[in-house]
Structures are given as C-alpha cells and as structure tokens.
Amino acid sequence: MANILELLSSLGVLETETPLSVANSKEDNKANTAIFSLASHAGPTSDLVGLVPGTEIQQPNRAGDPVPKYQPPLFWKALAFAFADSSYLSNATSLADEGQALFLANTDQAGVPAGKPYPDEVTNYQTFAKGDAIQIINHLTYSLEGDSYFEYLALYIRSVVNDSDDPNLTQARVALIKAKLEKDLAYKNARNQYGLTYLKAYQSAMKNELACENKYTTLQGDNMVDVSSKLDTIKNADDRLAEKVGNNMPCIVVSEDYIRDPTYQASGKIVVNTGDVYYRPLYDLPNFDATCNNWQALNSDAGKVERVGTLPILMVEAVSRSWSDLGHEGLDSAMLAPFSDAQKDLLKNLQMSLTFLGKPAAVSLDRGIWDVPNVRNKFKSVASTLPSVVRRPFCKTTKMLFAWGIEISITFPMSVADLSSKNISLGFLKIPPLDAVKDNPNQMRFVAGRSTYPLLLAVLAKTV
Numbered sequence: 478m479a480n481i482l483e484l485l486s487s488l489g490v491l492e493t494e495t496p497l498s499v500a501n502s503k504e505d506n507k508a509n510t511a512i513f514s515l516a517s518h519a520g521p522t523s524d525l526v527g528l529v530p531g532t533e534i535q536q537p538n539r540a541g542d543p544v545p546k547y548q549p550p551l552f553w554k555a556l557a558f559a560f561a562d563s564s565y566l567s568n569a570t571s572l573a574d575e576g577q578a579l580f581l582a583n584t585d586q587a588g589v590p591a592g593k594p595y596p597d598e599v600t601n602y603q604t605f606a607k608g609d610a611i612q613i614i615n616h617l618t619y620s621l622e623g624d625s626y627f628e629y630l631a632l633y634i635r636s637v638v639n640d641s642d643d644p645n646l647t648q649a650r651v652a653l654i655k656a657k658l659e660k661d662l663a664y665k666n667a668r669n670q671y672g673l674t675y676l677k678a679y680q681s682a683m684k685n686e687l688a689c690e691n692k693y694t695t696l697q698g699d700n701m702v703d704v705s706s707k708l709d710t711i712k713n714a715d716d717r718l719a720e721k722v723g724n725n726m727p728c729i730v731v732s733e734d735y736i737r738d739p740t741y742q743a744s745g746k747i748v749v750n751t752g753d754v755y756y757r758p759l760y761d762l763p764n765f766d767a768t769c770n771n772w773q774a775l776n777s778d779a780g781k782v783e784r785v786g787t788l789p790i791l792m793v794e795a796v797s798r799s800w801s802d803l804g805h806e807g808l809d810s811a812m813l814a815p816f817s818d819a820q821k822d823l824l825k826n827l828q829m830s831l832t833f834l835g836k837p838a839a840v841s842l843d844r845g846i847w848d849v850p851n852v853r854n855k856f857k858s859v860a861s862t863l864p865s866v867v868r869r870p871f872c873k874t875t876k877m878l879f880a881w882g883i884e885i886s887i888t889f890p891m892s893v894a895d896l897s898s899k900n901i902s903l904g905f906l907k908i909p910p911l912d913a914v915k916d917n918p919n920q921m922r923f924v925a926g927r928s929t930y931p932l933l934l935a936v937l938a939k940t941v
Contacts, residue, residue, distance in 0.1 A: 545808070548814070554803075555791055557617060578612070578804025579617075582934055586932060587932065589930075590930040592770040597727065598728055599735075604842075611625070615806075627711075630847075630848070632863070639698070652689045656688075663681070694708060728757045769931060776881055782927075816905065823896075837878060837880040852941065872939065873941055876937040877935075878935045882926025889921075892919050908923070911923050912924070
C-alpha cells in the first residue's frame with residue numbers, strides 16, 4: 478500500500494490561485510473607473526494560500542519544532558501585551574489556558590480591503606488569504622505564508638477511521654486523497670495553459686474525485702455518516718468553478734501591491750472581469766464593508782485625524798510577564814537578548830504608547846458550514862498516515878484587529894541628539910523606523926496607514 482505522504486509528494490499541488498482565464502487590461506471612458514485585470518495584479522506566491530500539507534511546504538519553525546533559542550524582541554512582546562490588555566481581542570487573563578494565542582502583524586501589514594471602491598471578489602479573496610493561513614504556536618509574528626487551514630481540515634476529515642478500518646477502506650481513502658490532489662494538479666495545469674483541453678481535464682478530475690468519495694463513504698458504513706456528510710460539504714467548498722451557497726464564495730486573486738496601489742482611491746470604482754472570477758472556501762468578516770466605509774468617510778481629509786485611545790507600551794513590565802498569557806508558553810523557556818546597563822537605564826526612563834488613527838475594529842472571522850469546530854474531539858481516531866504537520870497542534874485565526882492607521886510615540890528622558898552623543902543606539906529596541914517630532918526633541922514617532930485600506934495589527938487564533 479502506497480504511503481499517503483509518498484502520494485502527496487509525487488503529485489504536486491497548486492502553488493498559486495489564478496483563475497482559468499485572464500483578460501487584458503481595458504480602459505473605461507468613465508472617470509475614476511478601473512477595469513481590473515489579473516495581468517498586472519495576480520501577485521506573488523507569498524500573498525497566496527491553499528497549499529496542501531505534506532508536499533512542497535516543509536518550511537522551518539513548524540509546530541512541534543524546538544522553541545526558538547531567543548525570545549522575540551522586547552518591543553514586540555510589550556506591543557503584544559498592549560493589545561492583549563486592551564481586551565479588543567479577548568478578555569482572557571491567560572490565552573494559553575483558553576487554548577488561544579495572539580499573533581502580531583508587521584506594523585505596515587495591509588489588512589482586508591473592503592467597502593468602496595473594492596468589489597466583493599477582491600474583499601473575499603483577501604479575507605480568505607489572511608484568514609486561511611495557519612499560525613504557529615511560539616512564533617509571535619503573524620504570517621501570510623502559513624499552510625492552509627482548509628486543506629489541513631480536509632485532509633484530517635479524509636483520514637478519520639473507525640473501529641473496523643479494513644484494507645478496502647484504507648485503499649479507498651488513499652484513492653480519495655490521490656484524486657483530490659490530481660484535481661488540484663489539473664487546475665494548476667488549466668491555470669497555466671488557459672485552454673479548453675485543460676478545463677475538461679479539471680472537470681474530469683472533479684468527477685473522479687466524486688466517484689472516489691462515493692466509494693469511500695459507501696465502505697465507511699452507517700457509523701461514519703457524520704464523516705461522510707462533512708466530506709461532501711468540504712468537497713463543495715473546494716469547488717472552484719461553481720457557487721455552493723454557504724460553502725464557498727466568488728474571488729479574484731489580488732496581491733499586496735494591488736491593495737497598496739494609490740491609483741485606487743475611495744472615490745473611484747473598480748470593475749472586475751467576470752471571466753477572472755473563481756471560488757474559494759467561504760470566509761467572512763461580518764459588517765466589515767460598513768466599517769471600512771466609515772473609516773474612509775471620517776479620514777478622507779488628510780488634515781483631520783481621528784485619534785482614538787492611547788495604549789501604553791510597557792517595556793520594563795513586559796520583561797517579567799509570562800508568554801503563556803499571550804498563548805506562547807514555550808517562549809518562557811527561550812532566552813531574552815541581554816541589555817547593557819545603559820540600555821537598561823534607558824528602558825526604565827522612556828515612555829512609549831500607541832494611538833489608533835481611526836477607531837480600531839476587532840472582527841470575528843466566520844467560516845462557512847464546511848468548518849468543523851473542535852474537530853480533534855469530534856473525530857479522535859485518524860489514520861497513521863496523516864502527516865505529522867496536521868497531527869500536531871496548529872492555530873486557526875478566529876479574530877482580527879484592524880485600524881485605519883496607527884501612531885507609535887516614544888518619549889526619551891533626554892533629546893535624541895544627547896542620546897547620540899552618549900553613544901546610545903536605539904537599534905537594540907528593534908522598533909520600526911522613527912521620525913523626529915519637530916516641536917519635541919525628546920520624542921520620535923512612527924506612523925502607518927491612513928491610506929485607502931485598513932492595517933491588520935494582530936490576530937487571535939485558536940489552537941486546533
């Protein structure tokens with residue numbers, strides 16, 4: 478019997494999600510209107526998810542790997558606690574006790590573009606891309622390059638076994654997983670060739686997957702009816718060509734470059750070519766269109782800034798706080814980078830805070846009916862061939878913290894010039910690049926956002 482991992486390795490998987498047809502760029506005669514084409518915005522692999530576990534994605538720092546030798550820089554730990562203490566994402570005292578973890582995005586991480594002028598297909602894809610990427614416990618930084626939660630769940634459900642798992646059922650399971658990967662490979666070929674021949678091959682692969690699923694569920698018997706039902710739901714969510722209400726959603730692939738493109742202003746209108754639309758598993762941020770429209774309206778005047786709240790970033794206090802409160806208890810055993818006496822004195826006497834530019838929004842991420850909450854408890858027995866990356870704990874995003882912009886302010890006990898004369902470098906703080914404040918020589922600031930899209934600041938994720 479061929480090992481499932483060998484099958485996964487031999488078949489290859491979808492590396493980017495590009496629809497089956499790509500239209501040329503067009504110009505519309507109407508002012509402030511852009512016809513969106515994938516030709517210039519399809520984007521890099523780093524902005525895409527959907528990879529199948531166990532193949533080409535054996536990246537370092539995976540769950541179950543050794544905890545990093547050093548803790549993340551102190552600034553980022555203090556910033557994470559600033560968000561945690563604000564209760565925007567959770568009221569829990571210890572996220573580890575709740576089976577959750579907080580992950581920090583880079584300070585200029587584009588969030589999900591929504592509201593005017595973004596079409597639903599653009600918002601849907603970016604919600605999928607940023608919500609589907611798995612996060613890894615004991616690695617604080619939110620990553621877009623994590624494996625696909627949907628693919629992990631799909632493989633887990635296909636690997637559930639019962640007490641009488643006979644050789645025929647095992648063989649049918651291997652055939653089903655192989656058929657799924659062959660379908661993804663057919664789509665990959667169709668994406669590359671954009672030809673009717675390959676589209677037919679993809680449709681044929683879909684039929685083969687359905688036949689394999691029917692055989693597999695028939696062999697499972699009545700005591701596995703819940704698994705059979707969920708397999709059918711997951712198959713519908715994975716349909717790229719047709720809408721399955723409650724399971725998938727229309728998407729169009731867009732890159733981070735597209736989101737950041739200043740050409741697309743809030744007063745404009747973007748029209749997508751329908752031939753570029755395809756479908757991905759349903760992910761939703763409830764009422765987020767209205768939230769973004771409100772941000773755009775309140776912050777359209779560059780001269781007026783809606784400043785909301787001030788979160789203290791407590792560097793010294795963060796030293797002694799437990800990483801388990803952030804959900805990363807393994808980092809308590811990692812080393813903190815040493816500080817010199819001069820650096821310790823500076824840390825004790827500086828003041829740091831974060832101000833939101835525009836009211837922040839903590840939005841729960843809703844998945845379609847394809848999702849299975851507490852899947853490991855509901856289906857405890859799985860085949861020994863389930864890849865280890867799926868067998869051990871990982872984190873799925875459940876809530877996202879957005880803001881239209883942020884300002885990080887640092888006030889030093891002396892002027893920045895005096896710090897320089899004393900040979901005290903600020904590099905040890907590992908903070909984003911700072912700008913001087915004209916009217917206060919003791920203060921520096923970092924400002925990000927306030928464009929045509931929100932920033933993603935942090936996410937709350939649940940351990941699976």
